[in-house]
Amino acid sequence: MKHLPNLLTLANLFCGCIAIAFILNAQPFLADVNGVEYWVTGTEQAYWGSVFILIAAICDMLDGAAARALKIFSPIGKDLDSLADVVSFGVAPSMILYKMLWASYMGEPNALDVSMLSMAPAFLLACFGALRLATFNISSGEQTAFFKGMPIPAVGLFVATFPLLNWYNPYGIGNLLHNKWILYLVIAILSWLMVSKVRFFKFMPSKFSLATAWPQLVIIIVTLASIPVLKVAALPLAFILYVLLSFIYKPKEA
16 A cells, blocks of 8 residues: 555556657647638547546546555655656646647648747746746645645646647637637746746645635536536636636635
C-alpha cells in the first residue's frame, strides 16, 4: 500500500502520454455545415486525448488523497507528481492548442507558406505550467488554504474541453476556436494566470462549512444546472466560474 500514491502518479503520467499520442494523430478535416465550410480539429483522436487528460486528472486527485489517507509523504512523490502534471496538463494541452492553431492557419489562402513558428506559442502553456509547478514546490507550505497562481490541472482540463467543443460545436462555440487570435489570447491569459499572484481557492476546502465552501457549491450547482442547456459547453463554464469566483472570494491561511 505504501507505493499506491506513486503508482497513481505514474498512472497520471501514463494517461498524459497516451493523450499526447492521440492528439498527435488527430488531423483536421474540412466540414460542411449548411453550406458553410470550416476546419474541425475535434476528430475522434483529439476526443480521446481529452478523455485521457480527464483520467489523468482523476489519478492526480486520487494520488494526493491516497498519500494523505496513508500518511505517506516523500520528496520523490512530490517531484514525481510535478513531472506527471507538466506532461498531462502542460504538454498534452499544448499539443491540443498546437493542432488547433495549425487548423486555423490551414484555412487561410497562404496555408502552405505558414511558418511552424506561428504555432510555437502553444508550447508557452507547458513552459509557464512548469514554472508554476516549480514555484509551488518551494512554497507549498505557505499555500495551505489556497493556490497562488492557477493550478496547472485546472488549465489542462480547460484546454481539454476544446476538442469536445469542436466536436459538438454547441452554439457555434467550436467555430470561434478556429480563430488564431482567440487562441493566442487564450494562451496568453492562461499562461499569466498560472504565474500570477491571484489566490485560487482549493476545490476541496479545508473546512466544510457554507462560509468556506460556497464558491465550490456555486460551481457545482451552476454547472449541473447548465448542462441541459449548454451541454458540453458547461465544462468550460465551470472553469470560467472558478476564475471569477477566485477573484471575488479571498481565502485566508488556515
